[in-house]
Amino acid sequence: MLSQGPNAQELQKLVVEHIASILEEKAAEEGKVPQVARENRLGPDLGLSSLDLAQLVASLEIRLKADPFQELVPITSVRTVADLCAAYERFFSGEKAAEGPSDALLESKRRAEARRR
Amino acid sequence: MSTNAESRSKVVIVSGGSRGLGQALVTSCLERGYTVATFSRSESPFVTALLSKDPEHQRFLWESVDATDPAALKTFVNKVASTYGRVDALVNNAGVGIDGILTTMRTSQIEQGIDLNLKSAIYLIQACSKHMLQQQTGSIINVSSVNAVRGHSGVAVYSATKAALDGLTRSLARELGPKHIRVNSVAPGYFESEMVADLTPEAKQRIIRRTPLGRLGTADDMAQVVQFLLSPQASFITGQTIVVDGGITC
Numbered sequence: 001m002l003s004q005g006p007n008a009q010e011l012q013k014l015v016v017e018h019i020a021s022i023l024e025e026k027a028a029e030e031g032k033v034p035q036v037a038r039e040n041r042l043g044p045d046l047g048l049s050s051l052d053l054a055q056l057v058a059s060l061e062i063r064l065k066a067d068p069f070q071e072l073v074p075i076t077s078v079r080t081v082a083d084l085c086a087a088y089e090r091f092f093s094g095e096k097a098a099e100g101p102s103d104a105l106l107e108s109k110r111r112a113e114a115r116r117r
Numbered sequence: 118m119s120t121n122a123e124s125r126s127k128v129v130i131v132s133g134g135s136r137g138l139g140q141a142l143v144t145s146c147l148e149r150g151y152t153v154a155t156f157s158r159s160e161s162p163f164v165t166a167l168l169s170k171d172p173e174h175q176r177f178l179w180e181s182v183d184a185t186d187p188a189a190l191k192t193f194v195n196k197v198a199s200t201y202g203r204v205d206a207l208v209n210n211a212g213v214g215i216d217g218i219l220t221t222m223r224t225s226q227i228e229q230g231i232d233l234n235l236k237s238a239i240y241l242i243q244a245c246s247k248h249m250l251q252q253q254t255g256s257i258i259n260v261s262s263v264n265a266v267r268g269h270s271g272v273a274v275y276s277a278t279k280a281a282l283d284g285l286t287r288s289l290a291r292e293l294g295p296k297h298i299r300v301n302s303v304a305p306g307y308f309e310s311e312m313v314a315d316l317t318p319e320a321k322q323r324i325i326r327r328t329p330l331g332r333l334g335t336a337d338d339m340a341q342v343v344q345f346l347l348s349p350q351a352s353f354i355t356g357q358t359i360v361v362d363g364g365i366t367c
Contacts, residue, residue, distance in 0.1 A: 025253070049295070051250075051292065051293070051295055051296060054246075054250060055250040055251070055296065058246075058247035058248075058250050058251065059250075059251055062198075062247065062248070062251065
């Protein structure tokens with residue numbers, strides 16, 4: 001069964017608006033606001049830190065009552081604006097998370113091992 | 118100290134605010150003009166009295182919540198945010214004493230202690246930080262213990278949970294600092310509470326003799342430090358554990 005929720009276009013508009021809002025806040029401190037496009041990489045192109053991404057995802061969760069990153073999509077797989085939009089599209093498509101160790105858990109273990117090395 | 122005018126609109130969540138130190142924290146926050154939301158498993162006479170004074174939840178909200186249920190904790194935080202429009206501060210006070218020699222301790226007791234003392238604090242911070250990040254400000258205070266600072270026989274698991282809270286405090290202070298969210302710990306020593314109620318008079322006297330300031334603490338002593346950390350006067354303090362023990366660990 002499909003979840004009731006916004007369509008892909010509405011999601012993209014919302015995601016871009018929320019990114020722009022955070023970029024404007026940062027511009028007050030850093031003085032430049034990049035334009036947001038689907039292909040933009042969140043970090044290298046837009047200058048969002050991991051904490052900015054957390055703020056973005058939290059604001060979208062509050063707005064959409066949706067958190068695709070809890071089970072469905074590992075946050076570490078999100079590189080671009082398009083990836084972010086796709087995560088919310090998957091959530092609202094009603095897709096269920098796969099059984100077994102999640103990608104997020106495996107990714108977390110890989111990062112922890114890399115730190116130990 | 119902050120004035121009522123400074124703190125009137127601030128919304129503070131105090132976990133486990135129905136009795137003991139939690140009751141003192143709720144009382145002191147209400148006295149300073151904060152709006153207070155708290156939860157516990159069951160309603161206490163203290164909570165009943167506050168609810169009867171404020172049935173519309175203008176400045177006080179209480180709910181029965183199982184602190185070992187992450188979904189219930191998140192639902193509570195979101196209800197507070199939707200009721201009052203924001204979450205300014207969190208005081209992670211809920212916890213349980215875990216006494217006994219580790220070798221013979223039941224697994225269920227260990228699990229329950231970690232769930233209540235540590236995991237509930239982590240999940241509450243996770244839920245509250247989502248709102249604090251939107252506001253770009255916030256204060257989180259974890260109630261730790263002198264047992265996190267000094268070793269004591271018979272409280273190994275309790276010590277582990279409280280020391281873990283202090284580690285959580287330090288790392289989160291770095292993680293959330295860039296968004297102006299402060300995270301600190303308050304580590305109470307021995308104070309007049311259920312924690313020392315079972316001590317013999319001789320044991321209490323021994324503690325008092327070893328305490329440079331020559332007395333047991335009070336819940337108000339702890340609440341005053343929490344109020345300071347919540348206040349604008351502490352706006353440049355984060356990642357710290359403040360031990361409030363009359364000097365017994367110095």
